[in-house]
Amino acid sequence: MPEKLLAHIDTPEDLRKLSPEQLPEVAAELRDFIIDIVSVKEGHLGASLGVVELTIALHYVFNTPLDQLVWDVGHQAYGHKILTGRKNIFHTNRQLGGISGFPKRGESIYDTFGTGHSSTSISAVLGMAMASAIKGDTGKQHIAVIGDASIASGMAFEGLNHTGVTDANILIILNDNAIGIDPSVGAVKEYLTRVKTQRKPAQHNIVKALNFDYSGPVDGHDLPALISELSRLKELGGPRFLHIVTTKGKGLRKAEENQVLYHAPGKFDRITGEIVKKDTAYDLPPKYQDVFGHTLVELAGNNEKIVGITPAMPTGSSLRFMMDAFPERAFDVGIAEQHAVTLAAGMATQGLIPFCNIYSTFLQRAYDQVIHDVALQGLPVIFCLDRAGLVGEDGATHHGVFDLAFLRCIPNLVIYAPADETDLRNIMYTAQLGLRSPIAIRYPRGRGITPRWKTPFRKLETGKAKTLKDGNRIAVLSIGNMAHNTTLAIEGLPDDNKPAVAHYDMQFVKPLDEALLHRIFTKFGILVTVEDGCISGGFGSAILEFAATHGYSSNIRRLGIPDAFISHGKVGELQEMTGISPEKIRQAISSLL
Known part of the structure; x- marks a missing residue:
């Protein structure tokens, strides 16, 4: 059996020594390498499988790390890490003392900007490009890879708005797979769907209107097409925008068929894709997110004023249960934490009881809205902060350890942390009875300690230990x-x-x-x-x-x-x-x- 090409690739320079005809074999080997490691060590699977060809094409065409590449969020950067000197230690991914699951500046010169939260890449590469121009370094390329869910976020639009009135040497690549962790939502998603299904831009192209040189959609799994288009765009100047279409989980049938589950599936069989079954015995304590989700459905069934809101995390937060039971009163607003908070505030002014569920680490992105739009006005929004405290393998970008400190100084805000699942259930019940101020309920990631948690509701007294x-x-x-x-x-x-x-x-x-x-x-x-x-x-x-x-x-x-x-x-x-x-x-x- 001939030795694998990937065995000889330690840096993008090694990759660039290959002929274009050899690259599909590299893609197949890279995809297998990711599957082999993640099936045992766990991690984010689907996103990285979906951009294998794009990752190879970018490092083949551009002179990284001199040309600066930023992966938005970073869920999809496993192939990038493997091709940039971390192949032999990739098995330590997300483990204590091992490499990070996200791009990290201190880990590699190829990780030009640390990511973990969404929608930062465009602003980051614009800053890099403007710095290059100021320093007279005009030959450097600046590339951002951003997904269709992330690009709908407010910060991404702010970056697009600014970039469009500059002559910055920037290439933005939209990786359009119609899904973030959950399926993408909103008008931008519907617009992109029209562009893809018609195989040509809509009559009034949003990106062109913002002064970008737009090209696409291009098949993101067609390596020759990607290399050809990236090579053409490399020779152009100013703001450029390439729209590619990919399939999340590409190359593993189960991951393609169930993209939500296989975003981070845990351990699975590398051949069949079947997830390794975990103990589901009755006596196993529930996940806190499921206690939240089931309790909210129960409360909403008895109180028609209750609404549920989440910014792009219906599965992760288990708001999906309410979206299924009461679809007219449960809302996924996309990756838009600021909007989620102020939407909840607006609903509260009209007498509704909004449960706004946001991961602790993501509430940081909506701090002004918590202060200005909710607490200052004394509006009874119920913030349910999932993933509070240490969250484990996702690391520094995702630990929800700052909420107590940044919320405690805000007037009018009640802060509660349940010791167990029953306490979470009771504080949710208490909050919807008629609090006169907002409340933040913070609870951890993972399973609790109480198998039989579903007990009759009990009203809690505010401020009592x-x-x-x-x-x-x-x-x-x-x-x-x-x-x-x-x-x-x-x-x-x-x-x-x-x-x-x-x-x-x-x-x-x-x-x-x-x-x-x-x-x-x-x-x-x-x-x-x-x-x-x-x-x-x-x-x-x-x-x-x-x-x-x-x-x-x-x-x-x-x-x-x-x-x-x-x-x-x-x-x-x-x-x-x-x-x-x-x-x-x-x-x-x-x-x-």
């Missing part, structure tokens, strides 16, 4: 799912130390249970706070501020995410690394006894 265990020397104050880690930590103490430790689940970061805190500070000289958020400005800081305001001098030890961006790895590994695993909490308590 729970006493989980009495003690006489040290008070441990936890928030959210850290209640479970703290309970395990206390259970791991020697029997003669357990009576010394009290444990309180504070539930609300804002407002704090001040009556309880006064009793705690009066009784205990040592306090420990535990949170899965950043320690700077978070829950522990709120307790410190309370102590300072009221003149308490107790020794307060804060456990949480340190003042650093946390890398990727399994959640348990990262909790151990940041000092909030059960064992690390136990060690911290023991050191104070």
